[in-house]
Amino acid sequence: MKKVITGDHAVAIGAKLCRVEVVPAFPITPQTLIIEHIADFVNDGELDAKFLTMESEHSVMSAAAAASAAGARVFTATSSQGLAFMHEMLYATAPLRLPVVMANASRTLGGPPGIWCEYNDSMGARDSGWLQLYVEDNQEALDMVIQSFRIAEDKRVLLPVMPCLDGFVLTHTVEPVDVPEQAEVDSFLLPYEPDIILDPKRPAMIGTFMPSEYIMELRRQTAGAFESAKEVIQQINSEFAQKFGRDYGGLIDTYMMEDASTALITMGTVTSTAREVVDELRQKGEKVGIIKLRFFRPFPSYELKKAVSYINALGVFDRSISYHGGGPVYNEVRSSLFGMKIPVINHLAGIGGRDVTTKQIMKMFELTQKAANGEKVSDVYWHNTRGETV
């Protein structure tokens, strides 16, 4: 059924369709609509879940971890300062292999404070053990909540998943969304049946004190689960595409990459704008393409290498800065492409929610093409920034 809804609403409906059992919640802009919609579902009897109004995000993730350890399917949502506040608990959920799903409404992490889109909130959680993905529109937001639970609860993975949607650009913007039928989702996502939980009938100790003699094996296992996750993500993407007719490409998606000589790596909603630019440049005969980076963790190094193997230069869009010169995505991409003789140019834009226009993306392609032609360009560009040249 088609509905015209905000991204937050789409995420909430996605969670409802997954029959989530426990939802600890705390408000933060621009995520709040998600938990408000879920509260409505619960109080209207549309969703049979325990909705917990916690007193902070730290307690949200604590309750989420405990509820998951007790065997429930757990969903929550957060953003920015909230994600930072629960940071400690992100590190508890992942190694304890608790498949919580939490939507993150991407928002600048202060100070100075702001409420608009930036990725510096979730990028800081890069090494917490959470899978991270970034969606482009409200449909993908809904669909990826459903896929996230499948990925998280897969026995080969058993890790928490964080679908991120651009603050305001998606969270508060209405778009037509095809809402799947409950029965369809039920056949795609079966009830969560974990092996080890907090159950007096089969007592287990979860989160014991771990001396150095044992911790490395545990870390190694978690790292192994990230490797397995790559295959699982692709499988679930295909299965979802078959069932619901929407194929997102898995770890990455590509546009016009078959014969591209210059490409731009994008994330989130900027991808849509970049598609417009690619169409325009293609009409002028320029062989440009886009790689939409969907998952940041696990990082699709292999898929990227494959996708760029025939191109002459690569631009990388970053919506946050890592204070080592460029953005975190740029860093990962360069590391992944080490040994390949492709110039990689970093394009910082849209930070703090600043609009990313077609004009800027045009400029990104222009600069990247210069690099492809062997012209001298900088490694990193700050687009649409006072005092900068581009």
Add this chain to the structure above:
Amino acid sequence: MITIKELSDDNLFTAGHTACPGCGVAMSIRNAIRVLGKDTVIYVPASCAVVFGTTFPYGAWKVPFFHTAFENTGACLSGMQAAFEKKGKKVTAVGFAGDGGTYDIGLQSMSGAAERNDDVLYICLDNEAYMNTGIQRSGGTPFGAWTTTTPVGKVIQGNRRFKKNLGDIVAAHEIPYYATLSIGHPLDFIRKVEKAKNIRGFRFLHMFTPCIPGWKMDPAKTVEVTKRAVESGMWTLYEIENGEKRITHKPGKMKSVKDYLMMQGRFRHMSEEDIKKLQMWVCRKWNLHYKEKGAPEVCEIPQFEEHHAVTEEHREMHGP
């Protein structure tokens, strides 16, 4: 009501853990779980109890155990209880948090669970300092006590603040049940644990748990120290059920706080003046707890000659 003879000996918190001899925390946990029984799930935040009871690959718990962090006992109990309720499981969710994990870093999380009146049992094991990290002052540390962050220096000696009144803070949430306990008073202890187990909603048990290295005391004297604490008024045994407060054990005659202090190295440096200040605080507390309506003060607040210092402390305690 369950009697000592009827207490289960299922060894749900088994021997072989690595707590210090005479550890008040281990004794409290062991006896509480004997009353709580098998259908219990435990949360322990960062504390000695995680180290001495769960260091991988060993574990002293024969009931399910969960641990993640320091400041989140209330929230973790709420989360697991929500899951149990959703799944239709009849389980008692029990947290064993220390004084640091309750008075200080975990206060917010505890308050959240209390305010929501979530159906969980929160137990605070109060050994009056951060013992697991090596004896640092917490909001539960008594006046005068030495800790590594309130050292006995040339200018400042020991903790200069009085123990935080956690009982009133917890009770202000208007929860069904709050009680203070001591392992020196086992009948009272068992009765309160059993009562808390059977009440629905947020229950809080506040256990007084001596720490051998932290209090610098004889490991054979754990029980004696808790008894002396109650006799001197440093600890009071009472319960608040649905807003009604009741003293559950009233000592016959008030013993001098000095008797209590001298059993422990952490107080041994205290000046006569500081002891008097503490005695004054204890007297006030004693009167608040034990004085009956219309009756004269039970404990006479000592008068001081050194007016200046006393006025300072007096202002801290009573306001300007």
